[in-house]
Amino acid sequence: MSAPETLGALQRWLREQLTDIGVDDPSGDARVLLSGLLGVQPVVLLLESQRALQAGEFDQVVAALERRKRREPVHRIxxxxxxxxxxxxxxxxxLEPRPDTEILVDHVFPHLQRVIERKGRAEVLDLGTGTGAILLALLSECAEAFGTAVDISAAALETATENARATQVAGRFRAVESDWFEKIEGRFDIIVSNPPYITTAVVAGLAPEVRDYDPAAALDGGADGLDAYRRIAExxxxxxxxxxxxxxxxxxxQKASVSALFEAAGFSCLEAAKDYGGQDRVLIFTR
Ligand SMILES: C[S@@+](CC[C@H](N)C(=O)[O-])C[C@H]1O[C@@H](n2cnc3c(N)ncnc32)[C@H](O)[C@@H]1O
Known part of the structure; x- marks a missing residue:
């Protein structure tokens, strides 16, 4: 077939190609990829469906499709x-941050505000920061919050630092390469973490989009999935x-097993929250 000539035809073509390769959500992938590659809001794809393609746009989409065929997730592309x-x-x-992790931010946020109301500022520690997602969300919402981002991966910390600059909170953000608390001194008002928590046996059977593209250090929580929680609780x-x-x-x-670990370390569970699929996803502890 000849190459599509308009934006609308390109979107249809991409959707069909993605359907053929069997991705879960061809329409969603086509929309996210096209709007991201062309740098436009998704609604523009509808409003300008008759717009003629510009030089290079089709080639760019073909290159992205090749990567998607190898199961690279759209946001990584x-x-x-x-x-x-x-x-x-x-x-x-x-790790590619997931929408469910926003629930952790939502549940920590009122506690952060409470500390700030009382002390005028708050110190936040994010263990296993990855892109910096959780910490940067909290710092962006609260100008009086100061953050320490910990990761064992220096490369992840570089990305988190770049994201701190781009979100204009770099002045309140510091990155520390550390094996959990090893290089951390002092006390914090809020500690947050989305650690690796998948059992080693399950990691191998994950969808290729996750298993082959999210870093193993971000996924693998050891034989019972609880290694990181043990270290954090300690x-x-x-x-x-x-x-x-x-x-x-x-x-x-993991609600019962993680609660038991923190309770044994002198904490009690203050709140438990479920994710958008109704599964236990967030626990908040106090001493
Ligand atoms: C599930 S990812 C979470 C990333 C980010 N916080 C998020 O929610 O999108 C877990 C993170 O923990 C980091 N990590 C794994 N082992 C660690 C360790 N021993 N000490 C510090 N960070 C570690 C990984 O590199 C990864 O960035």
């Missing part, structure tokens, strides 16, 4: 993903202010 209204850069070293009391809170994202079946 674009190199960016929106989280909590922030446009974040991704890299090979960072170190948290020495790094959390007396009236501080600790919020973690968890796997759908």
């Amino acid at each position: 674009l190199g960016r993903r929106e989280f909590y209204g922030l446009d974040l850069a991704l890299s090979a070293a960072t 170190g948290a009391a020495a790094h959390l202010e007396e009236d501080g809170i600790l919020g973690v994202e968890i796997g759908f079946d």
Whole structure:
């Protein structure tokens, strides 16, 4: 067939190609890819469906389709993903932030505000920051919040630092390369973490979009999926202010096991929240 000549024809063509290769959501992928590649809002694809394609646009889409055929997720192809209204850069070293993680931000946010009302400012520690998603969302919402982003991956911290600059919070953001609390000193009002929590056995069977593109260090939580929570629970009391809170994202079946780990370390569960699919996803602890 001849190459599409208008934006609308290009979108239809891409949708058909994506359907043929069997991706889960060909319409959604076509919309996100096209709007991202062309740098326009999705609604423009509708409003300007008769617009003639410009030089290079079709080739750009063909190159992206080739990557999608290898199961690279659309946001990785674009190199960016929106989280909590922030446009974040991704890299090979960072997890692609997921919408469910916004629930952790939502549940931590009132505690952050409470600290700021009382003290005028708050110190936040994000363990396993990746793109910086959770911390940058909190810092963007609260000008009086100051953040420390920890990751074991120096490359992830570079991406998080780039995102802190782009979201204009770099003055309140610092990155520390550390194995959980190892290089961390002092106490924080809020500790947050979305650590790797998938069991090693399950990682191998994940969809290729996740298994082959999210970094293993961001996924693999060890034999029972709880390795990171054990380390965080061990170190948290020495790094959390007396009236501080600790919020973690968890796997759908980890509410009881993660609660037990933190309770054994002297914490009690203040709140538990479910994700958009009705699964347990967030726990908030106090000392
Ligand atoms: C599930 S990802 C979460 C990324 C980001 N916070 C988010 O929610 O999108 C877990 C992160 O923990 C980091 N990580 C894994 N092991 C670590 C360790 N021992 N110490 C510090 N960070 C670690 C990974 O590099 C990864 O960035």
